[in-house]
Amino acid sequence: MLKEGIHTDIVINASNGSIGAHLAVLSSRSPVFHGMFAHNLKEKELSTINISDMSIEACEAFLHYIYGNIQHSDFLEHRLALLRAADKYDVADLREACHESLLDDIDSQNVLERLENAHLYQLHKLKTSCMLYLVKFGKIFDIRDDLNAFILSADRDLVTEIFQEILSAWKGF
Numbered sequence: 001m002l003k004e005g006i007h008t009d010i011v012i013n014a015s016n017g018s019i020g021a022h023l024a025v026l027s028s029r030s031p032v033f034h035g036m037f038a039h040n041l042k043e044k045e046l047s048t049i050n051i052s053d054m055s056i057e058a059c060e061a062f063l064h065y066i067y068g069n070i071q072h073s074d075f076l077e078h079r080l081a082l083l084r085a086a087d088k089y090d091v092a093d094l095r096e097a098c099h100e101s102l103l104d105d106i107d108s109q110n111v112l113e114r115l116e117n118a119h120l121y122q123l124h125k126l127k128t129s130c131m132l133y134l135v136k137f138g139k140i141f142d143i144r145d146d147l148n149a150f151i152l153s154a155d156r157d158l159v160t161e162i163f164q165e166i167l168s169a170w171k172g173f
Contacts, residue, residue, distance in 0.1 A: 012049045012063070017056030021063055023047075029066045030089040054081055065094055076101065080117065087121050099123045106133050108143050112150045119158040131162070135169045 008020030026033040026049075036043040043049050051059055058081035064070040065082065075082065079098050086095035102114055103126055111130050118127035134140045140147060151159050 010047050010049060012051055012059060014054050014056040014059040015052050017059075019056065019060060019063065025067060030091050032089040051085075054085060058082065058085070062094075065097075066091065080113075083117065083121060095121075099126055102126050103129050106130060108139055111139065112143070112146060115162075116150075116154060116158065119155060119161075127161075131165045134162070135165050140166065 008022055010021050010023045010026065012019050012021055023033075023037055027037055028034075033049075036049070054062070058078040061070060061074040061078040062082055062085045064074065075097075079101050082094060083098035083102070085091070086098060099121075102117070102123070106114055106129055111133055114126060115130040115134075117123070118130055134143075134147075151162075
């Protein structure tokens with residue numbers, strides 16, 4: 001239905017393209033979408049939703065999730081964008097699926113980005129896993145240059161938490 005564009009009644013404008021969707025499906029899966037169309041907002045009047053902070057590819061993955069037919073590879077490729085969309089449009093099961101998926105493959109290349117997203121979206125298990133990876137497993141030394149740059153630009157509360165975790169771990173030595 002989505003792929004063929006059969007009876008679409010809403011257009012979603014992403015940052016680099018547009019796609020048709022079904023108001024009833026969006027409204028049934030997201031209280032935010034439901035609210036947009038339950039009231040006389042511009043989205044209802046224009047039959048358009050602007051999601052300018054998401055690429056068309058990520059938007060398609062988001063819609064495929066909402067419609068219940070996302071490919072695993074698309075989910076993995078776009079999971080950070082999907083997490084943002086899940087948070088923004090209050091799709092709780094997608095938010096949890098992204099959270100669980102992000103726990104699976106923490107490594108030196110992505111740990112700081114994951115930590116920042118965990119802080120931003122209040123993903124406590126992900127934050128704990130990232131801290132454990134950095135501090136308890138000693139990976140903080142492997143990425144010290146990236147960590148220094150991260151500390152200069154990250155949220156102050158998050159930096160404080162990192163330092164508290166480091167101090168707490170060092171007390172045990």
